[in-house]
Amino acid sequence: MSEIAIRARHVSKVFGQSRVLDDVEFELRRGEVLCLAGENGCGKSTLIKIINGVYKPEPGIEFTFGDETLSAISPMEARSRGIHVIWQDLALFPHLTVAENIVFDDYVSTPWRPISYKEALTQSREIIQQFGLNLDPTARVDGLSIAHRQLVAICRVLRAGASIIFMDEPTASLTYKEVQALLAITRSLAEKGISIVLVSHRLAEVLEVCQRVTVLRNGLLVGTYPTVGMTQARLSTLMTGLELEFTPRAETHQGQPVLELKHLSRQGEFEDVSFTLHRGEILGLTGLLGAGRTEIAHAIFGMTRPTSGEMRKDGLPLKLRSNRDAVRHKIAYLSEDRLHLGLVQNQSINMNSAVTVLPSLEKPRGFLSPRRIRALTAHWVEQLKTKVSDAELAVSSLSGGNQQRIALAKWLATKPEVLILDCPTIGVDVGAKSGIFDIIRDLADQGVAIILISDEAGEIWMNADRALVLREGRITTEVIPSETTEEALEAIINA
Amino acid sequence: MRNLLSRTRIGTEGVLLGIILALSVVLALTTDSFLSLQNLFDLLNNQSVNIIFAVGLVVVLIAGGIDISFAVAASVVQYVVMTVLIDTLGGGSWPLGILLSMLVGTLLGLFNALLIHRFRIVSIIVTIGTFNLFFGLLMYFTGGVSIYDIPDWLYYSIPLLDLPAERGSATLYFPAAVMTVMVVLTWFILARTGFGRTIYGFGSSPEAARRSGVSVWKIHAFAYGWLGLCAGVAGLMQAHIVQEVVPNALIGQELPILAAVVLGGATLGGGRGSVLGAVLGVLLLAVVQNGLNLLGVTPYAFRMIVGLIILIAITTSNLGNLLPRSTRAKNV
Secondary structure (H helix, E strand, O other), X not given: OOOEEEEEEEEEEEEOOEEEEEEEEEEEEOOOEEEEEOOOOOOHHHHHHHHOOOOOOOOOOEEEEOOEEEOOOOHHHHHHOOEEEEOOOOOOOOOOEHHHHHOHHHHHHOOOOEOOHHHHHHHHHHHHXXXXXXXXXXXXXXXXXXXXXXXXXXXXXXXXOOXXXXXXXXXXXXXXXXXXXXXXXXXHHHHOOOEEEEEOOOHHHHXXXXXXXXXXXXXXXXXXXEOOOOOHHHHHHHHHOOOOOOOOOOOOOOOOEEEEEEEEEEOOOEEEEEEEEEOOOEEEEEOOOOOOHHHHHHHHOOOOOOOEEEEEEOOXXXXXOOHHHHHHOOEEEEOOOHHHHHOOOOOEHHHHHHHHHHHHHEOOOOOEOHHHHHHHHHHHHHHOOOOOXXXXXXXXXXXXXXXXXXXXXXXXXXXXXEEEEEOOOOOOXXXXXXXXXXXXXXXXXXXXXXXXEOOOHHHHHHHOOEEEEEEOOEEEEEEOHHHOOHHXXXXXXXX | OHHHHHHHOOHHHHHHHHHHHHHHHHHHHHOOOOOOHHHHHHHHHHHHHXXXXXXXXXXXXXOOOOOOOHHHHHHHHHHHHXXXXXXXXXXXXXXXXXXXXXXXXXXXXXXXXXXXXXXXXXXXXXXXXXXHHHHHHHHHHHOOOOEOOOOHHHHOOXXXXXXXXXXXXXXXXXXXXXXXXXXXXXXXXXXXXXXXXXXXXXXXXXXXXXXXXXXXXXXXXXXXXXXXXXXXXXXXXXXXXXXXXXXXXXXXXXXXXXXXXHHOOOOOOOOOOOHHHHHHHHHHHHHHHHHHHHOOOOOHHHHHHHHHHHHHHHHHHOHHHHOOHHHHHHHO
């Protein structure tokens, strides 16, 4: 068990002026599932790239494989020692079949050898069966779900002889069931002697599957701990260095009703959904991915039309033909897909935060006033404590947490009365997460009615006044977080 | 639609073949001359140049690029090769002519590849530039003058196959053989070598290919170089068929050929397309034109009908996108 697969000592890396990694030690045992945890910018990716041979570390480093010690490692050397990384984007070829993706490395190494599809199929089947996976090698990758694509990526590195696999955020866009399946596969790979390093923001699942967790903070090694007895709260503290609150929102806040849904249905998406949202309230909407959370949000935001039932806002019937109508009715929706839908990545921070209210920033009419745009951005950057060095830079230059603040600013600029937040902490660090929830709570205190969509029971439990649990498009349970425990809520969601 | 196709594994090529066959049946029944050996051979003789262009172009499209300079590049090849052969080599011969055409064509293609690769300019912009540059140079140096006095070897047509037919005989000429060689060669590279598959991989996801160790320069150089080579060969064949070299004989051919290749399943996004599809795309348009001629429809209607065919083909292959979101998600 305790045979060491790889050990790297005195790992340091300097980029220009900044020391990204400082004398870190990393150790991975054979057949172990290890979690590499830390906030964005803590040096996780740099560490992976050094072990993978992509980055050249500072001198003094020591790699140990068994009884062999090296002072440097090239990408080729890393590969020949079975070190492989599956990055979050998976780097697959969507138009090729599963089998061709799996054998693609052969195409690169022996480009002029005539190929045989039969051989590719047989070889892929062998790998798929050997590891007990469920994949059709003749399927085209662009027709597969993310979960299946992940399996393809895994097969690809296994075929290349991987014995040490780094997986970067493998669970980020998977449903609960898919995550469970992936973790089961991770375990079975480990039982076959393959060492796996998981990089994940989702602490709960990490604790479940990993034997040990290595925590980095600001380029320094905090330590490597067994996961037995480790709690999410303690892990968060290790990662951020902050004692974060893990309690539900103290009292329930309910003002005037703002939005009412009465027996709202949309065929194939959700059915008979009724609830009332009050001023100053944070209403949690939870359930597994695909339970209809986002679909209900789209209907409230006017992006789809319900097939039956009605909505009322401030007591008056609400009929929305488009999301422009919704904005006019002071409803705002923060998309779960910040990268593609929430922000225009290559546009400036200024333009991103002003885009919802451009007409009000014209002076004279018809001409945008750059001064007003800057003033608006500056206002929200300060309000939301966003770290921005230059608001003229592309929004993509910001970290996940700061990007989310800009996405939020863009909607707050419309002065919403109803704010729907769809998974506002996806891809955001633990520390930045609590910052975002502070903002959300403040907004509720100022009277904004908030619908918080999330599949993380902990987030709902800590922040919502009330939580509605959805299953297959219907509300099954209403939970008051302060009257229950996080575990109980989690159990209801996954039941 | 696409789902249905992939499930039954017919693919774009199968659909195209079906449409061509259906059209042929209709034309065979409505005209007396469509279903004749002569007409079939004429079709192949006439389309060999377009098909050679098309199989070159499909490589570029699969690699995720586009090239609109190939037709004028072929004209440049014709002039350069004729001038060199007549002025310095006393006329030359078939092997010499083909080799020289391939060489000059490849160089012009590599020029595109170099600009695209080294300066990271989008291929359509580069080739709009070289399209004008090539044609401008051609007109400037030739003064728009045609070459009628081509060498004998190029002047006389070479019958490959001469079969008795209803009216006289049906003859298949040399360009059809050259076309067959180019088709098979391109097909082999794309479908049966690892390098060919890396072209698909690169077109499908350049970043994933780069990370797998694929040399981006090799892909670019091959794709545009191969199209250049095909254009060189096609240019020589065109001069051979019409027995003269006219500077503006080929300009304007690039878009119909591009349309035919897209009809054959290639996309401007890369990663998709096949040699068979490209060939069938050219043939479909040719059969339509042929049919319209035989039916006595005015030639002015041809372009309009081609346009409609392309629009119909593209919209039906994207029918899936018109379905409501929820049903689409389930299909995936």
